[in-house]
Amino acid sequence: MPSILVIDDDVSICQTLELYLEEEGYIVDTAQTGTEGLNKYVQKPADVVILDIRLPDVDGFAVLEDLREENENVKVIMITAFHDMETTINAMKGGAFDYIHKPVNVDELDMAIKKALKSQEMEKKIEGLLTEPSRSFRVGDIIGTGNEMREIFKTIGTVSQSRTTVLIQGESGTGKELIAKVIHHNTSPDEPFIAVNCSAIVETLLESELFGHEKGSFTGAIARKLGKFELARYGTVFLDEISEMSINLQAKLLRVLQEMEFERVGGKDKVKVNARIMTATNKDLKTMVNEGKFRDDLYYRLNIVAIIIPPLRTRRQDIPPLIDYLLTKINLDLHKKIIGVSDEMMEIFMQYHWPGNIRELENLLVRACVVAKGQVLGKSDFPELGKDETASIMKGARADLDETAAIFKPSEPGKLLTLDEVEERYIRKVIKETDKNKGEICEVLGISRPTFERKLEKYSITFERD
Template sequence: MSGILVIDGDRSALETVKLFLVKEGYETYTASTGTDGLNLCVQKSPDLVVLDVSLSDVDGFTVLEELLEEKEQIKVIAMMAYPDMEKIIRVMKMGAFDYIHKSVDLNELFSAIRKALNTLELDRRTDRLPRENLPEFKKGDIIGAGREMREIFKMVGVISQSRTTVLIEGESGTGKELIAKVIHSHTSPNEPFIAVNCSAIVETLLESELFGHEKGSFTSAFNRQLGKFELARYGTLFLDEISEMSINLQAKLLRVLQEMEFERVGGKDKVQVHARVIAATNKDLKTLVREGHFRSDLYYRLNIVSIKMPPLRDRSEDLPRLVSFLITKINRELRRQIVGVSEEVMGAFLSNDWPGNVRELENLLVRAGVMAKGRILERGDFPELFKKPVVSETGNVSRLEEWGKSGELLTLDDVEEQHIRKILKLERGKNKGELCDILGISRPTFERKLDKYGISFERDGFERSPEEEKLTVEGKTGS
C-alpha cells in the first residue's frame, strides 16, 4: 500500500483530502505545519507528499527543498490556493512532480497522485533490474551497426587516404555533416573544418563568403576579407545544400575545383586552393541536372566519390543504440538521469516513418527528457507520437477502425481505447458515474484508463457544455 503525506495548514481541507485518500485505499498521514510534516516524513517514509506551499510556520518552498533532499525518490505534488505564475514556475523548477490549484476538484488531485505513484513504481522496478549502464559515447560518434552504415564506414576509411572531392547525399537529418566531419578527422584533424550552408546566404554574399573580397570591391567592403576557401587552409570546406547554389556561382565553383585557384571579389591575384571540398545535398542532383537547375559538369566534378546516407526508417537495427546514444547526450547536457524508454515507446519508434530522420528522433527525445517525471520515458512523454484522431467531424469512424479495415492488426489496448472514446462521444454529457455504469467498470479503473490513453474528460469536451445544459433543463421544464 502506498503511503501519502498531506501537509496543509487548513485543517478542514486536510481532513477532506485525508478522507478521500483513505477511501481510495491509500495509507495517509497528515500534518498541519511544515515542521510536523518534515518530522513525519522522516518517521513514515511516505512515497508521496501533497504539500500546500502556503504554510504558517515555515516557508513552503523551504519544506519542498528539504523533502526532496530527505528522500531521493520521493514525489511531491505542490498546491496553492491562489495561483501565482512565479510560484508555480519556482516549485516546478525546484523539482516538484506536479502542481495543482488547491480549490480544484479532488479528482484532479487523485489523477496527479496516480501519475506520481505510477512513475515512482516504474522507477523502482528499474532499480530492481540488473543495472546496465548506458554505453559510453564520444562527441561526434556515429551510431550504425546495419549493413548500409558498415559500408559507409568502410568507404570513409578508403576516402580518408586521399583528398578527393566527396558528394554526400541523403534526406535532411540523416547525418551528412557528421560523416563529413568524420572524413575530415581521419584526413586532416589538425586543420580547420569550415561549413557553409549554401541555402542560407544570398548569391552576392555567398560569393564573397567563399572567395573573400578586396578592400573597396563593393560599398561595404572597408577591409580585405579572406573567404572560406582560404580559411580552411589544408583542412575541409563543407558545402551543405549545394543544390541551392545559383547557376552563376556554380560556374565559378566549377572553375575553382578544376584550376585549384581563384581570385577574391574585386581582386586580381591568384589564390591557391588547398582545402578538400565535401558537398552535401538532400535533393536528387541527377534530376536537377535533367531539369536544368544544376550544371552537369559541376555534378560530375563533385561526384568523384559519392556517399548515400540511408534514412532512419531503413535503419531499424540501429534504433535501440541510437536511442541510448541520444539519451546519454541528453543526460549530459540536461543533467538528467534517464535510463531508457519503455518497450511500448521503442515499439512505436520502430514502426514510425521518421520523415525528419535522426534529427527528428533527437528532438523528440530532448523534448521528452526535459518534461519527463521519471527515469524511464513512457507513452505519456511522447504525445505527438501516440496521438490518434479518433472521431471525425462527420461521423464516428475512427482512424483505428480504418487501420482495421486496411488489414492492420489492432492491439487490445487499441480496441479498448477506441471503445472508451466511442462511449464518451455517444454519451456526451453524462457524468463519470453514469459512464462507469455503461462501461461496467469502477470509478478508479475508469480514471486509470483515461490517464493511460491520454484522454482528458474536461479538455476533450466530454462534459456537457453550458449551452447543452441549458437546453436540457429547458427540455425537462417544457415536458
C-alpha cells in the same frame, strides 16, 4: 591455384574455413596466433589473408601492419565479432581489403575473396602503385549495424586516405554533416572544418563568404575579407545544400575544382586552394542535371565519391542503439539520469516513419528528457507523437498488410492464383524490400542457394547482388 592463409585463434573456424575453401579450389593454410600467421606468410606469402582482429598474442591491427610492411599490396580480409564503427574504419584505413563480421557468411566471404584476387590480378599489370601508410585516428559518433551503414564506414576509411571530393546524399536529418566531419577528422584533424549552408545565404553574400573580397569591392567592404576557401587552409570546406547554389556560382565553384585557385571579389590576384571540398544535398542532383537546374560538369566533379545515407525508417534496427547513445549524450548535457524508454514507447518508435530522421529522434528525446518526471520515458513524455502520428503508424501498418495481401490478389476477378504465381510474387517482394545478398535471402526464404538460383531462372528474375 590461389592460396589463402587463415589466421584465427578459434580452431573450429579455421577448420570450417579450410574445408570450405579447399572445396572451392583454394590452397589453404591456417594459424591460431598472430606470430604463427606472420611467420607462415613470410615463409610462403599467400594471395589472400583472412585475419581475425582479436588474437591471443598480438592485436590483429598490428598483424595487419606487419603484413603490409612485408607486402604493401597484400589482400587482407579482416573478420571480427564486434560490430562497431571505429573498428571497421580502422581496418579499412589500415589497409584491409575488406571487413566481415562473425558469424562469417560464406557467400559474403567468397565474394570478398574473388574481389581481392581480381584486384590483385589487375595490380600485377600496373607498376608503381603507391599506398599511403596508415595513421592513428579517432572517429565521430555514427551508429549503424546494417549492410548499408557498414559499407559507409568502409567508404569513410577509404576516402580518408586521399583528399578527393566527396558528395554526401541523404534526407534531412540523416547526419550528412557528421559524416563529413568524420572524414575530415580522419584526414586532417588539426586543420579547420568550415561548413557553409548554401541555402541560408543569398547569392551575392555567398560569393563573398566563399571567396572573400577586397577593400572597396562593393558598398560596405571597408577592409579585405578572407573567404572560407582561404580560412580552411589545408582542412575542409563543407558545402551543405549544394543543390541550392545558383548556376552563376556553380560555374565559379567548377573553376575552383578544376584549377584549384580563385580570385577574391573585386580582386585580380590568384589565390591557391589547398582545402578539400565536400558537398551534401537532400535532393537528386542527377535529376536536377536532367532538368537543367544543375551543371552536369560540376555534378561529375563533385560525384567522384558518393556516399548515400539511408533514412532512419529503412534502418529500424539502429533505433534502440541510437536511443541509448542519444540518451547518454543528453544526460550529460542536461545533467539527467534517464535510463531508457518504455517498451510501449519503443514499439511506437519502431513503427514510426521518422520523416525528420535522426534529428527528429534526438529533438524528441531532448524535449522528453526536459519534462520527464521519472527515469524511464513513457508515452506521456512524448505528446508530439499524438493522434496524427498514431494514425500515420496505423496507416503504414495497413499499407503493409495491403501490400502483403497483393501477393495473393488474382490477376483476374474470380480466378485463383497458382502456387508458382504466389511463389514468384513473394520472391520478388523479398528481393525488392531487402538489401540482403543471395545467402541471406535464401535464409529468409528457407531454401538452399542452388534452389534459389533455379527459381531465379524459372521466373526470369534479375538479381544483381552477389
